[in-house]
Amino acid sequence: MKTCRKVGVLFLAAALLIVFTLPVFGAEAGNLSPGQLKKAAKFNDVDENFKWAKDAIERMCNQGVILGYPGGVFRPGNNVTHLEAIIMALRVMGCEEELEDVTINDDIKKIKLPWDDAYYYVALAVEKNIIKPEELKGFNLNAPAKRYEVARYIVRALDMESEATEHMDEELPFKDAKAIPENAIGYVYVAVKLGLMEGDTNGTFKPNEPITRAEMAVLMDRLDVFFAPENMFAGTIEDIDLDELTITLENDSETVTYNVLKHATVYIDGKYYSLKDLNIGDTVKVILDKNENVIFIQVTERADEATTTVKGLVVDVNKAKKSISLFVHDQYKEGFVGVLRVNDIEGRHYELETQRGHYVLIGEIDELEDYVDEKIVVFGKMIDEASIYMRGPMIEVTDFALLEAEDIETFYINNDTKVIIDGEDEKLSGITEGDYAEIKAKDDVAIEIEVETSEELKYK
Structure with a gap:
C-alpha cells in the first residue's frame, strides 16, 4: 500500500x-x-x-x-x-x-x-x-x-x-x-x-x-x-468467548480483554472469516473503535494446529456426506473390503463382493458362515490357480475382521482437503474401498488424504 x-x-x-x-x-x-x-x-x-x-x-x-x-x-x-x-x-x-x-x-x-x-x-x-x-x-x-x-x-x-x-x-x-x-x-x-x-x-x-x-x-x-497507533493492539489469543463476544490477548507487557463487535471482520491469509475461525495461540493485530471495541482482527501467525495422523484400510467413501472411513489395524496394510456372499452355482463357496468385482474365497474360511451378507475385511493374497469348481479371481484367506465401531475412524472432507492417490492429486471419488490411506486431520476434518492402491489390485 x-x-x-x-x-x-x-x-x-x-x-x-x-x-x-x-x-x-x-x-x-x-x-x-x-x-x-x-x-x-x-x-x-x-x-x-x-x-x-x-x-x-x-x-x-x-x-x-x-x-x-x-x-x-x-x-x-x-x-x-x-x-x-x-x-x-x-x-x-x-x-x-x-x-x-x-x-x-x-x-x-x-x-x-x-x-x-x-x-x-x-x-x-x-x-x-x-x-x-x-x-x-x-x-x-x-x-x-x-x-x-x-x-x-x-x-x-x-x-x-x-x-x-x-x-x-x-x-x-x-x-x-x-x-x-x-x-x-x-x-x-x-x-x-x-x-x-x-x-x-x-x-x-x-x-x-x-x-x-x-x-x-x-x-x-x-x-x-x-491510522492511529493508539487504536491498535498486537498479541496472542489467550481466550475467545463466542457467547459474550470477547477476546483476551496477551503480549510482553499486558493481558487485556476486549469486547468484539458482532460484525467485526476477521482477516486470515488474505481471506475473510468470523470469530469462530480463530484459534487459541494465534498471533493477531486488532483495531479498536473509539469505545475500545474490536472492529477488525488480522491473524499474523497461526498457532500450531493440533493434528492427528491415522492410517488404515478404506472401508467406506460416502460422496453425499463427503466422508471417508478407515479400518485401523496395525497388523495389516493390505486387505480386501467387501460384502460376504454365498454362491451355490457350481458348488457352494464364499465370495467377496467388492467395488472392484467378485472374488472367490479359499483357505481359512471355516468361520465365515456367521457373517454372510455382512461387510468384512479379508486378509490374504490373490492366487492365479484355476478351479474346475469355481470361476473368477481367488483370494487365499489368512484372516478376516468384522467392521466394528471401535476399529473404524471416520473423517470429513471440505474444499481445502488435499487428496493424493499414488502420488497424483485426485478427488475423493478416486478412492476405492480396500485402498490403504494415511489421513492427516484436525478434529474430524481431513486436511490431507494420501492413498496407496493395493499393488495386487492396481493392474487387475
Whole structure:
C-alpha cells in the first residue's frame, strides 16, 4: 500500500475497508483552494439535517483533513470533486509532507486546475497509484466524484486493486447494478464486501450519485481511527468467548480483554472469516473503535494446529456426506473390503463382493458362515490357480475382521482437503474401498488424504 504513516501494509490495507457506510446526498461542489478554506470546529450550516455527521466534521476540520469556508460555513451538502476526494485521502494517509518532493510532469501541467498547489496533489496521487497517468487525459478533476469513483480511489489507496481486478465479473446484489460501469464492478465489490459502502434501504447502490462533504467527513473520520497507533493492539489469543463476544490477548507487557463487535471482520491469509475461525495461540493485530471495541482482527501467525495422523484400510467413501472411513489395524496394510456372499452355482463357496468385482474365497474360511451378507475385511493374497469348481479371481484367506465401531475412524472432507492417490492429486471419488490411506486431520476434518492402491489390485 502507498501509505505514508508507519502502519503495517497488509494490516492497514485490510482494516481500512471496515469503514462507515455512507448515505447518498447531492449538491454543487466548491472550487476554493485549501488556503481559502477555513479551519474551524463549528459551522452554522451543520444543522439537525446533518446531525449524523456533526462530530466527524468537527474532528476532521480540527485535524485539517477537511476545511470549512469563510463565514463559518461548511457546506455539508456540497458535492466533493475528484480533486477534493484525492486531497482528503492523501491527508488521512499522512502524505502531505511528501508534496514538496514530487515532480509535476508535462501531462499533469496540461490539466486545468483551480489553484497552483493542486498540481502537486495530483502528482502525488499518481505516485501513490490513486489515479493512473493514462486516466488524466481529458479527465475533469473539478467534476463531482461519483460513488463508484470514490470506491475506486479508496481501493487503490489500499493497494487492493489486484483483488478488485479478480472480481470484475461479479454479480452485485443491487437493483441498479447494471448502472455500475464494467471496469468499476470489482472496486465496488471490494468496498461492499468489506463494509466500506453499501446500498440504500431500497436495495440500490446509486453508483452515479456524487458523494457529499458531510459523507466524506464521516468516511475520513472512520479511516483516521485505523491510522492511529493508539487504536491498535498486537498479541496472542489467550481466550475467545463466542457467547459474550470477547477476546483476551496477551503480549510482553499486558493481558487485556476486549469486547468484539458482532460484525467485526476477521482477516486470515488474505481471506475473510468470523470469530469462530480463530484459534487459541494465534498471533493477531486488532483495531479498536473509539469505545475500545474490536472492529477488525488480522491473524499474523497461526498457532500450531493440533493434528492427528491415522492410517488404515478404506472401508467406506460416502460422496453425499463427503466422508471417508478407515479400518485401523496395525497388523495389516493390505486387505480386501467387501460384502460376504454365498454362491451355490457350481458348488457352494464364499465370495467377496467388492467395488472392484467378485472374488472367490479359499483357505481359512471355516468361520465365515456367521457373517454372510455382512461387510468384512479379508486378509490374504490373490492366487492365479484355476478351479474346475469355481470361476473368477481367488483370494487365499489368512484372516478376516468384522467392521466394528471401535476399529473404524471416520473423517470429513471440505474444499481445502488435499487428496493424493499414488502420488497424483485426485478427488475423493478416486478412492476405492480396500485402498490403504494415511489421513492427516484436525478434529474430524481431513486436511490431507494420501492413498496407496493395493499393488495386487492396481493392474487387475
